[in-house]
Amino acid sequence: MIEMKDIRKVYQMGKVSLEALKGISLRVEPGEFVSIMGPSGSGKSTLMNIIGCLDTPTGGSYFLEEKNVAGFNFDQLSSIRNQKIGFVFQNFNLLPYATAYENVELPMLFNGKPGKKRRQRVLELLEMVGLVDRQAHRPTELSGGEQQRVAIARALANDPSLILADEPTGNIDSKTGQEIMGLFVELQRQGRTILMVTHDMTIAAYSERTIRLLDGHLVEARQ
Amino acid sequence: MILTFFRNLFRDLRRQPLRTSLTLSGVGWGTFAVVLLLAFGSAVGKQNMKSFRGVGQGFVIAFPMSTTLPYQGLPKGRRVRLTPEEIILAGQKIAGIKRMAFEFTATRRIRYRREDVLNTVRGVTVEYGDIRNVIAGEGRYLNGTDIALKRRVCVLGNAITKNLFHEEEAVGRTIFIEGLPFTVIGVMKKKIQTSNFSGQRDEHCVFIPWTTYSALFGDKYIGSFIFQPENIAASKRLIRLVREHLGSRAGFSPDDKDALFVWDWTEFEKSFSIFFLAFNIFLGLIGSFTLLVGGVGVASIMLVVVEERTKEIGIKLAVGAKRRHILWQFFAESLAIVLMGGWLGFLLAALVLRAIPIEKIREYVGIPEINPAVGVAAIMILLAIGVISGMMPARRAASTNPIEALRK
Numbered sequence: 001m002i003e004m005k006d007i008r009k010v011y012q013m014g015k016v017s018l019e020a021l022k023g024i025s026l027r028v029e030p031g032e033f034v035s036i037m038g039p040s041g042s043g044k045s046t047l048m049n050i051i052g053c054l055d056t057p058t059g060g061s062y063f064l065e066e067k068n069v070a071g072f073n074f075d076q077l078s079s080i081r082n083q084k085i086g087f088v089f090q091n092f093n094l095l096p097y098a099t100a101y102e103n104v105e106l107p108m109l110f111n112g113k114p115g116k117k118r119r120q121r122v123l124e125l126l127e128m129v130g131l132v133d134r135q136a137h138r139p140t141e142l143s144g145g146e147q148q149r150v151a152i153a154r155a156l157a158n159d160p161s162l163i164l165a166d167e168p169t170g171n172i173d174s175k176t177g178q179e180i181m182g183l184f185v186e187l188q189r190q191g192r193t194i195l196m197v198t199h200d201m202t203i204a205a206y207s208e209r210t211i212r213l214l215d216g217h218l219v220e221a222r223q
Numbered sequence: 224m225i226l227t228f229f230r231n232l233f234r235d236l237r238r239q240p241l242r243t244s245l246t247l248s249g250v251g252w253g254t255f256a257v258v259l260l261l262a263f264g265s266a267v268g269k270q271n272m273k274s275f276r277g278v279g280q281g282f283v284i285a286f287p288m289s290t291t292l293p294y295q296g297l298p299k300g301r302r303v304r305l306t307p308e309e310i311i312l313a314g315q316k317i318a319g320i321k322r323m324a325f326e327f328t329a330t331r332r333i334r335y336r337r338e339d340v341l342n343t344v345r346g347v348t349v350e351y352g353d354i355r356n357v358i359a360g361e362g363r364y365l366n367g368t369d370i371a372l373k374r375r376v377c378v379l380g381n382a383i384t385k386n387l388f389h390e391e392e393a394v395g396r397t398i399f400i401e402g403l404p405f406t407v408i409g410v411m412k413k414k415i416q417t418s419n420f421s422g423q424r425d426e427h428c429v430f431i432p433w434t435t436y437s438a439l440f441g442d443k444y445i446g447s448f449i450f451q452p453e454n455i456a457a458s459k460r461l462i463r464l465v466r467e468h469l470g471s472r473a474g475f476s477p478d479d480k481d482a483l484f485v486w487d488w489t490e491f492e493k494s495f496s497i498f499f500l501a502f503n504i505f506l507g508l509i510g511s512f513t514l515l516v517g518g519v520g521v522a523s524i525m526l527v528v529v530e531e532r533t534k535e536i537g538i539k540l541a542v543g544a545k546r547r548h549i550l551w552q553f554f555a556e557s558l559a560i561v562l563m564g565g566w567l568g569f570l571l572a573a574l575v576l577r578a579i580p581i582e583k584i585r586e587y588v589g590i591p592e593i594n595p596a597v598g599v600a601a602i603m604i605l606l607a608i609g610v611i612s613g614m615m616p617a618r619r620a621a622s623t624n625p626i627e628a629l630r631k
Binding site for chain 1: 226227234238534535537538539540541542543544545546547548625626629
């Protein structure tokens with residue numbers, strides 16, 4: 001699914017260059033559930049951004065489903081994000097003025113899915129996360145857990161094979177967090193690959209494998 | 224898809240009603256100014272051209288004067304005399320002349336019952352009416368038979384008709400010119416005429432067949448002649464040919480500019496057209512600047528909007544929006560504001576144009592209206608402003624870095 005070799009990321013800040021990733025090699029098999037842990041500034045976010053095709057590495061190769069995406073341009077990466085990757089963020093990142101329905105619909109608006117199929121898919125996903133009756137509500141009218149479920153539904157809109165979650169339970173209470181994690185487990189059971197950044201050991205315990213990052217290096221991979 | 228696009232577009236516009244309406248009013252006001260200025264500009268131009276053409280259309284006038292150069296042994300200072308036959312011959316001989324006409328002119332005493340006036344009487348040809356736009360509103364204009372039979376008939380200017388006949392019907396009545404009876408066969412249709420030559424304006428004149436004029440008053444030599452070139456651009460060349468032809472016939476040098484005093488009306492018409500074109504461009508520019516201010520308003524508001532919606536842009540990019548999706552979203556929003564504002568401006572201008580008491584100013588400014596030319600010009604300006612004011616914020620939005628945007 002994911003094969004990274006010697007991935008480097010250097011940020012140039014004026015005359016100072018900051019090496020956020022210092023040669024990361026990583027392999028994730030299809031259907032794996034992997035947690036990424038590490039202290040602040042260890043390079044987790046940078047790694048996630050590169051895996052999520054939001055950013056490009058300065059060096060190294062990154063194969064996503066056998067395609068070397070390291071050399072892709074912005075719009076090609078947009079297509080990858082749209083088709084192959086679903087994002088779940090700590091702070092949900094829903095459009096505040098749009099309803100739950102519209103938020104779930106959003107990724108489908110960028111690949112030209114016809115209206116009828118779009119509608120069918122949105123309702124199917126809202127059904128799956130148990131929010132069909134709340135489809136007309138805006139994020140402010142939903143609880144944190146509900147918002148995160150909308151976000152998960154949105155992440156699944158184009159049926160991606162890879163789900164990237166950045167502290168998905170960070171802004172919700174632990175009981176709701178467990179429900180959310182239940183959803184992730186279910187997604188993995190459906191055959192999706194899940195990569196999750198977390199600080200929380202109990203959350204990381206849901207995954208099959210944990211990767212640790214420290215100062216831009218991969219320090220330990222626990223099976 | 225398109226439906227969703229527009230639904231989202233209008234939702235975005237509705238989210239900030241005050242801001243949207245202020246931006247709209249800026250563009251609306253600018254459009255209002257452009258449309259009104261262009262409508263008035265083109266109407267004033269048209270009206271002036273119409274008045275200007277009251278004297279005639281695309282023609283050249285020539286007055287025989289005295290020679291100022293010796294010619295083939297003849298001394299200078301001789302009077303140039305041209306007979307009607309010479310002019311008719313010249314009209315036939317010189318290629319490129321569409322119509323040629325001449326006239327005898329003098330102020331003469333005209334009487335109808337108790338009304339007794341001194342007005343200009345013109346002995347003219349049939350073509351004269353076509354060139355000078357002397358068109359019969361009642362009755363008819365002079366014809367070839369009138370000329371051939373030296374009939375004592377006349378066509379009256381509309382103003383002199385009023386002076387002589389007041390409310391009475393003039394056609395068919397008899398008037399007296401220098402005591403000689405003439406039957407009125409026509410009354411000239413009212414025309415607006417701002418320029419003139421030899422005598423009073425046409426509305427005060429009496430037009431009679433030149434043959435009758437010559438026979439009754441004994442004039443042998445014409446007062447002036449006029450001709451229309453087939454092609455207005457060729458007027459200079461034709462003037463030269465006329466000088467050469469008539470010079471050899473009447474004994475003056477073609478280089479003797481004062482022997483034949485020529486007034487090229489086509490030149491005036493050309494410069495007049497250019498002047499009004501420039502005038503309209505000027506008005507259009509002034510209006511465009513007003514609209515540009517509205518456009519700057521849209522652009523700056525949209526830049527703020529882009530700034531405010533950075534997070535939204537980040538989210539959209541993260542879920543797979545391409546640069547062009549974002550570009551279009553903001554571009555369309557700016558364009559929608561500009562077009563809606565433009566529509567409002569158009570509407571307001573149309574209402575104002577309808578409300579203006581037009582009859583009071585018609586003589587000077589004509590009828591200001593949103594004609595196709597005005598509409599097309601205003602829409603082009605509007606679109607240009609819309610594209611300019613939409614492009615900058617849209618490009619900025621599209622170049623958003625999704626990672627930084629999501630951090631906001």
